[in-house]
Amino acid sequence: MKQIRTEDAVGQVLCHDITQIIPGVVKDAKFRKGHVVKEEDIPVLLSLGKEHLYVWEKDDTKYHEDEAAEVLCSLCLNDHMSRGRAKEGKIELFAETDGLLKINVELLDRVNNLGEMMIASRHPNIPVKKGDKICGTRIIPLIIEKEKMERAVEACGGQKIFTLLPFKQKKIGIVTTGSEVYHGRIQDAFGPVLRGKAAEYGCEVMGQTLCDDKPEMITEAIEEFLNQGAEIVLCSGGMSVDPDDRTPLAIKNTGARIVTYGAPVLPGAMFLLSYYEKGEKSVPVVGLPGCVMYARRSIFDLVFPRLLAEDPVTLEELNKLGRGGLCLGCETCTWPNCGFGKGW
Numbered sequence: 001m002k003q004i005r006t007e008d009a010v011g012q013v014l015c016h017d018i019t020q021i022i023p024g025v026v027k028d029a030k031f032r033k034g035h036v037v038k039e040e041d042i043p044v045l046l047s048l049g050k051e052h053l054y055v056w057e058k059d060d061t062k063y064h065e066d067e068a069a070e071v072l073c074s075l076c077l078n079d080h081m082s083r084g085r086a087k088e089g090k091i092e093l094f095a096e097t098d099g100l101l102k103i104n105v106e107l108l109d110r111v112n113n114l115g116e117m118m119i120a121s122r123h124p125n126i127p128v129k130k131g132d133k134i135c136g137t138r139i140i141p142l143i144i145e146k147e148k149m150e151r152a153v154e155a156c157g158g159q160k161i162f163t164l165l166p167f168k169q170k171k172i173g174i175v176t177t178g179s180e181v182y183h184g185r186i187q188d189a190f191g192p193v194l195r196g197k198a199a200e201y202g203c204e205v206m207g208q209t210l211c212d213d214k215p216e217m218i219t220e221a222i223e224e225f226l227n228q229g230a231e232i233v234l235c236s237g238g239m240s241v242d243p244d245d246r247t248p249l250a251i252k253n254t255g256a257r258i259v260t261y262g263a264p265v266l267p268g269a270m271f272l273l274s275y276y277e278k279g280e281k282s283v284p285v286v287g288l289p290g291c292v293m294y295a296r297r298s299i300f301d302l303v304f305p306r307l308l309a310e311d312p313v314t315l316e317e318l319n320k321l322g323r324g325g326l327c328l329g330c331e332t333c334t335w336p337n338c339g340f341g342k343g344w
Helices: 041-047 065-076 105-112 146-156 190-200 215-227 247-252 299-308 315-320
Strands: 002-005 018-022 026-031 052-056 062-064 081-083 090-095 099-103 117-121 126-128 133-139 143-145 162-166 171-177 204-211 232-236 257-261 272-278 281-288
Touching: 026 041, 062 065, 062 146, 065 090, 065 105, 065 117, 065 133, 065 143, 065 146, 099 299, 105 117, 105 146, 117 146, 133 162, 143 146, 171 190, 171 215, 190 204, 190 232, 190 299, 204 215, 215 232, 215 247, 232 247, 247 257, 247 272, 247 281, 257 315, 281 299
Parallel strands: 171 204, 171 232, 232 281
Antiparallel strands: 002 052, 018 026, 062 143, 081 090, 090 133, 099 126, 099 162, 117 133, 257 272, 272 281
């Protein structure tokens, strides 16, 4: 940094805060570190008793923090997102629609590993609402070499770090199994829960079919919804290892491709995910364990947003959910703004 006459400081970058004090009114920074001095600032600075300023020696090989933030922002900003203005070297990105947040964590790590710059974000694979903050970017010093920012651009290779997949309002069929419900011995409690979760995302429930514990009956009910154009089929009940729990077999008998029967998540270990594929159509057929009925959040809440965003789920990804797959059942639930399900 160097000392310079205030009158000669236009276009220079302040390297310290300049405080304004008006007794009983204000005591705060009038100009903050990193501010680029403008012509109209000169009389104000002089009125604050600043005849000399300390400024950074900026040249054509360096970016000011706001300029560098624009570079980082360009690596992050993607469709269905908006951005804030550069302020003190920071730019924030926001969701422009409800959707699933995807993050290329490899690219994110590459940029953050370069040093003197940072991108802080939410977790990947979580649902966000319109207006939610996605990430913030900035460099650490006030001035940074252009060459270093070029390395950040090269590290991303033309790819965006963030993607927001809008949710689609799917048509959902519900197949509820269990002789006790089918014969009316107890009232079904699963249907209202699933209708409520579908309503959270504006989805239409086409209908609900009650089935006895007979695999062929369950298979027929699933196929009927598929023939009616269901875009997701949810099968509730009959998912444990008891001999009379036949839902996994019934799903398999539709010809659906089973991704997994079981997941390292509590609540939700007996979860089944499959895809019924015919031509270009791929319809998720899901087996839901009883915990989905009574737990406030479960494996279903982690996977459902991805199904609505048409983001295929793999076995490898599901197995990563073991890290953070234990819901603590907090008295006040803050999901998705908690650690539950952040392993993938």
